[in-house]
Amino acid sequence: MIDRHLRPDEIELLLDGEEGFGVAQLRAHAASCSECQNEMARAQELMFALDTLPDFAPSPAFADRVMSQVQVFEPWHVAATRAVEQLVPATRPARIAAGLGAAVVAGFATAGATWAVARADMGLLLAQLGLERFREQMVAAGSDVMTTVVGQPGLEALSGSSPEVLALALGGFVAVAGMGVVGIRALATSSRTR
Template identity: 45%
Template sequence: MNRHLLPDEIDLLLDGEAGFGVAPLKAHVRQCPECAAEVEAARFVVAELEALPHLAPSPLFAERVMAQVQVFEPWHVALLDTLRRFVPQSRPARVLAGAGAVSVASVLTVALLWLGARLDVLTMLGGTALERAQGAARGILGDAVASALGDPAVGLLGSGTGVALIATTFILAVIIAAAGLRRVAAAGRNRQ
């Protein structure tokens, strides 16, 4: 053998294993003083470990350790545990709760099917709600503009050309601000 023994090979010799690969290891130990010293040092450590008293932990040791360990609980397990707390323990109560759940599910299903069949009603209700929300938003925006800029600005905002004028002014202000910031940054780099 052209190399020294590896730790797992030393363990094979210490365990007293008998097998195909042990004979060459024993022959190497007889020829190599370094490996023989390693095996003897390992035998000494094993003997000292065996001489130590064998202690057993207290009966509640595992419970105290596990009480401090945070165990990962998958979401589906936590959900099932939560749902089980709401399920009644007695059979008659479970039957009653199941019948109530089936009743509620049936009523909701029928209501959704009816609404699905009346899609035109849903569209009308949605359109009405959207119009009311837009009207409320216009009123709030108009009040804010009137208090900040005056009543003529509200009239300008209400016309189509006023909205285009405001949008154009906003876009120009953003472009001018970006160009100004770019010049300030360039001037700062030039000073360095």
């Protein structure tokens, strides 16, 4: 016989009419313990009340409403497949035409890539010419900016000076510009607080 009160799972075993090892001891304890008999009576009333409840079914649109609010993860390969499927024409003649068009484009791309690889020296020459032109444009733009900032006499004086003097002049310009920005911000914040 058991010298403790029955646990809820043991009461459930007895109410379900289960048979097996140790169930006889549980029944013997329940027959002799008034507190466990009361617990079994309450559990039996609860089971009866639950059994008499009507069965409810959700509305047909319930699943659609719930799923519209659920964020479903879609793997990249599924999204890519879906995107490609949207590009594929629906009819067989249109698919054949699209396939032929893709084959022609692929052929021209292959021919162009082969020509470019065979003429790599020409591509290198064009790239060098483009870079040289870009460098010339940047030097001209920098010269125009410096002429605007320091004037033509200042630019002529700087062009004949050493790199140390150029670095010092550039540092001074940055310092003056920084102080100007700080001064303008201070004026802007003081005008807002008034």
